[in-house]
Amino acid sequence: MVEELLTAAIATGVGVAVYVGAAARVVKQYERGLVFRFGRLREEVRGPGFTTIVPFVERLRKVNMQIVTLPVPAQEGITRDNVTVRVDAVVYFKVVDPASAIVAVEDYRFAVSQMAQTSLRSIIGKSDLDDLLSNREMLNQGLELMIDSPAVGWGVQIDRVEIKDVSLPETMKRSMARQAEADRERRARVINADAELQASHKLAEAAEVMSEQPAALQLRLLHTIVAVAAEKNSTLVLPFPVELLRFLERSAPPPAAAPARQEPAPAGPASEGPGPAEVDGAPAPDALDGAPAPDALDGSVDGLMLDAPPPEHERDGLRE
DSSP: OHHHHHHHHHHHHHHHHHHHHHHEEEEOTTEEEEEEETTEEEEEEEOSEEEEOOTTTEEEEEEEOSOEEEEEEEEEEEOTTSOEEEEEEEEEEEESOHHHHHHTOSOHHHHHHHHHHHHHHHHHHHSOHHHHHHOHHHHHHHHHHHHHHHHGGGTEEEEEEEEEEEEOOHHHHHHHHHHHHHHHHHHHHHHHHHHHHHHHHHHHHHHHHHHHOHHHHHHHHHHHHHHHHTTOOSOOOOOOOHHHHHHHHHHSOOOOOOOOOOOOOOOOOGGGSSOSOOBTTBOOOOTTTSOOOHHHHHTEETTEEOOOOOOHHHHHHHHO
């Protein structure tokens, strides 16, 4: 009798242990449990911790409530300005309603992935290339709204959507590089022109001041000499401004007036009329009264050599 009771107790204990083992469940902190009794969803959502179900009658389905990082495969499309690009993105979402995530959609992860791919293709077709490259924040917000609208009925909340990379063709990359280089060169030329304009205004003001005070030009020249001499050059080329010469010319005293130089005119023959022309109102000596002056015969008058021919009557006397 005792042996039968002991056996029954052992059997009961084993049965209870098996029942407890089949009914016991543990729900983690980041999970929520949904209980299905004969295929019908119970309204109660099991929280984290230890819980039990009826074996062979109820079934527990655990739902992860963590934020899921879902990469979106690269999608190739044509932008609004007819440029072929490949864009990939990443979606961050989490389950906020475990019952809807399990009952309303078959596989909420796959559904969110497909919705993200189609929305990304739509965004590519509606955007320009410049928007994809520089205005990604607005595109991210638009993509998030497009995915979040149907996901609300699935018990899923889209936390964030980010465009990861935009792949361009090699020809487009070279064209963009040339465009950027041309833009940089244009900006450099504009800056140089602006600098020349400002420098010209300052130089004009400096020239006006120096024109009022010519001594400032000489001081500036001395500063230039000091600056060039500091380089320890063996050859010094110094520009000499004309304004400095004019300043020195004005500061120099005027020279004394020099007496006018007189030059006698050559003597002509007696038959032709009067003698040589008068110089400064003085009459020239007559050739008939006497022989010409030695200076006139030698032809040296004030450093000039004159070869005057003898008068005609003297040539007749010599022939006789």
